Amino acid sequence: MVATLFAQRMEYIKASEIRELLKITERPEVISFAGGLPAPELFPIRTLAELASRLIIDEGKKALQYSATEGYTPLREKISSRMKKVFHANAAVDEIMITSGSQQALDFIGKVLINPGDEVFMESPSYLGAINAFRAYEPKFVEVETDSCGMIPEALEEALKSAKHPKFIYVVPDFQNPTGRTWSVKRRKALVELAGKYGIIVVEDNPYGELRYEGEMVPAIKALDTEGWVVYLGTFSKTLCPGMRIGWVAANRHLIEKLVLVKQGADLHTSTISQMQINLFIETEDFDAHVQRLRQVYRKRRDAITRAMGRYFPEDSRYNYPEGGLFTWVELPAGIDAAQLLKEALKRDVAFVPGAPFFPCAPRKNTMRLNFSNMPENRIEQGIMRLADTMVSLQ
Amino acid sequence: MVATLFAQRMEYIKASEIRELLKITERPEVISFAGGLPAPELFPIRTLAELASRLIIDEGKKALQYSATEGYTPLREKISSRMKKVFHANAAVDEIMITSGSQQALDFIGKVLINPGDEVFMESPSYLGAINAFRAYEPKFVEVETDSCGMIPEALEEALKSAKHPKFIYVVPDFQNPTGRTWSVKRRKALVELAGKYGIIVVEDNPYGELRYEGEMVPAIKALDTEGWVVYLGTFSKTLCPGMRIGWVAANRHLIEKLVLVKQGADLHTSTISQMQINLFIETEDFDAHVQRLRQVYRKRRDAITRAMGRYFPEDSRYNYPEGGLFTWVELPAGIDAAQLLKEALKRDVAFVPGAPFFPCAPRKNTMRLNFSNMPENRIEQGIMRLADTMVSLQ
CATH class of the missing domain: 3.90.1150.10 (Aspartate Aminotransferase, domain 1)
Known part of the structure; x- marks a missing residue:
């Protein structure tokens, strides 16, 4: 070869x-x-062991079988509620698709949106896993000047104005990987305004948002979005465990529809048993x-x-x-x-x-x-x- | 939008x-x-319930954590042995990567190999999931005349000769989805010969091979390949359960290396706990x-x-x-x-x-x-x- x-x-x-x-x-x-x-x-080893056994005994025929590409509906319902409760973000159940970790959502977003040469706007620096996922679809990365409060709106607007094929803006606004930085509310609002003004999708990747050790919770960028420009990525990898590979993407229905089609071709669906197990954990335990x-x-x-x-x-x-x-x-x-x-x-x-x-x-x-x-x-x-x-x- | x-x-x-x-x-x-x-x-509900609980209790810190992109080594070893035992196919452990179902292997093969317009040769008819997975990479499908023994070698050679950018040949030689047809040994040999002659990869998708109800086992196409042209896809979806989404791809090291890079960007790795659970099942139960x-x-x-x-x-x-x-x-x-x-x-x-x-x-x-x-x-x-x-x- x-x-x-x-x-x-x-x-x-x-x-x-x-x-x-x-x-x-x-x-x-x-x-x-x-x-x-x-x-x-x-x-939570003991609890998960007990739930795993109970789930397979009680619902094994379903938990071990093929299941829907969109994901397990009771889990999607719980995600919808939690996004609302913790981050004030609205996403209906049919605006949520379960993914095999949120890394998979990054890959699918690249696949659904990026044509070679399209501009993808990123913080400076940004999450390496996102850079790698998007790179497969041959975008042109545009690195936007960023300070301790997030992307600088003037710099972003300048970049948007001079772009030839602007595709989306990717940000990790809460305790960013790699810097640990968190965007201010003001910057979040400015970003949503620019998204609407220029008609461009914002991908908000939020794996760490629940892990706040001081200060007040900040609303998700998705919570500030009234026009449907924000695509939100979440995961249980940091709040429960990464080994089950359960994440999700919340977006407007048009985009979810495309993401579902892509997932059908890419891996049919995410592990039924892992989805049901996390659902059972949230149902029976105190997640907070x-x-x-x-x-x-x-x-x-x-x-x-x-x-x-x-x-x-x-x-x-x-x-x-x-x-x-x-x-x-x-x-x-x-x-x-x-x-x-x-x-x-x-x-x-x-x-x-x-x-x-x-x-x-x-x-x-x-x-x-x-x-x-x-x-x-x-x-x-x-x-x-x-x-x-x-x-x-x-x- | x-x-x-x-x-x-x-x-x-x-x-x-x-x-x-x-x-x-x-x-x-x-x-x-x-x-x-x-x-x-x-x-095997009762057994899997018991194993799930035992695995999390005994090895939860590992089973619930991130793990290697290539897959869980003890499981890769067992797959290597089983491919040898059942289908006479040789694949070393480092020639095997675990995937989230074999559907994911199809997606990754498309991603690693297909440029827009490349010719992909398929049986007539072929597996719909493969057509859908490859389609995302914009190949040109070439449908090769096929009878009850497999692709007709003369028709395949004709197609290969007149191709502009031949990329790979995709086949499901055992109890094919959709037709249920099985390739004869003679046709398998002819395919491997043509692959060597024209220097083209063969993707052998074998989800059903173990489920033979009569007649003698036929060696995998991979078993007939001495030059490394054959990429083999397997899965536990039909022999154990589909809900865990555990499949694999076996290929030469150059290709595996690329597939691992693509998987890093696409979902980091396949569910640790599901891999370890299937490994434990094979270890403790009589899989045959x-x-x-x-x-x-x-x-x-x-x-x-x-x-x-x-x-x-x-x-x-x-x-x-x-x-x-x-x-x-x-x-x-x-x-x-x-x-x-x-x-x-x-x-x-x-x-x-x-x-x-x-x-x-x-x-x-x-x-x-x-x-x-x-x-x-x-x-x-x-x-x-x-x-x-x-x-x-x-x-």
Whole structure:
């Protein structure tokens, strides 16, 4: 087999060197800020075991069978209610499709919307998984100037005006991956206004929104949208567990109809049993109390990492203080290449993800993403100390 | 939102009228030959319930967490062994990637290989789900003359010679969906020879191969391939249960590497817990004995449908006698349109799928697909009687 057998689009879908580098570091002695894994000790193991068994005994013939592409209706109903309750966002049951993780929703959105060369507007930086999903459909990424409150509306409008084939705006407004930043309400309103003015779809990806550790809940961008421009992506990967791969997309009916057609061709439907199991969990357990437990644990870890960074990091590095989510973001002095730093850090048994690949167009090599959800506080502090030592050694 | 917002490829991904028609018929009084559902009374409910609970208790932290894109290694090992044991096909563990049902493998193969306009060679008729999956990547379908033993090699060679951008040959050689036909060994060998001669990939889709009710097992096309041209797709949907969505693709390492990259962008990985559960089932249960039970029940249903068709169908209709799988195929007299017949049949509370959409290029309206796996024998006989009445009423 030779490379010319592959489709053109495979030119844009490349193996990541960083990913390969990090694979070698799954040794237990490595303190890893690299992944985006929720804490497995917070999975409700006993409850899920009991529910799994009960579900199969009581409804196995249905739970193990093929099911509808749109998803399991009782679960879609619960998602609709929760979006309303937590984020004030309106989505009717038939405006919701279940996906195999919200990563799949990103792929389908690319498939339904992107023609080669279409402009996709992204925050600077943005979620790497979205960049990778969209890349398969050969868009032109437009990186919009972004500060700690979100995309700068003037910069976005400028970009929209000069676009040739504007397709959609992709944002992660709550505790963004990779930066941990959250958009202000003002910026959310400005975005919705621009969407209406220019007639452009906004894709709001919100995997972390429920994980707020301080400050007040902010309404989803979808909650501010009266014209149906906002497509909302959610997931149970961070609030319950990622191993079942249950996410969803909420959008206007025209778009959902297309997404359903694409899903029929792509995998028929998402795991019936996993959908029914999560539905049963929400039905029989106190989901709010469960999320509250996650918040308590993650808050302490967020505190531990920001405290340790404040204490040990060199003064010329800057870091973000996230109000929620799983990540913080570090800007190193301009001369330092985080990929180089990673190689040195691995020698000291500490890992992270360099920030450059998160920039769709203009990589900034002196940045890095740190995850804090997957380790106890003492490991976090120790890891930050090691990382600080590495930073100093490079200066 | 207006239609021009959608990508060009959505022109080829349309809602199916038949699908909509059949949706209305989920009333219990309808005898349906329409779906492709395995018999839910054969799901090993008690065992799976017990294993699910045990798995989550013992390995929940792993089973509910993110996992590798390639799939769960112990399951890949078992698939490798079973492919060897049952179909004499060689695939090393790192030549196997787990997918969310084998439908997902079809989508990924399209994504990795097809440029718009590339020729994809299909049997006449072929699997509708494959046609739909590939269509998103805008190939040119070439329908190769096919008889009861498989594609006719001379016709295939002619088609390959006159192709401009030949990409791959897609076949379902065992108890094909929709016809129930099985390729002879001679035809399999001829296909592999042509693949080598013309340097073209063969995609062998084998969801039904284990469900043989009579005759001798035939080696997989992959088993005859020494040069690595054959990509093999398998699934647990028909041998265990479809609701977990666990399938796989086995191919040479170059192609697997690309498929893994595409899967990273498309859904990160397949459900960890479902993979581990199926792995545990194979580890602790007698999978051969389980498949043997399926064969016994389905054989009786195959016998019931062929017997009833022989007894009640008008003499000018022809039907296939399948040695395995879930389907048989009927050719009606040339003047009868099966879509019209379906409308009449639904009035008599009996359903099936018209054959036309299974032809990638040249639909033959006087054909239909009948499924026999999802009903007891007496319902099958009654349904065939009703269908025969409908056929007579149209003549």
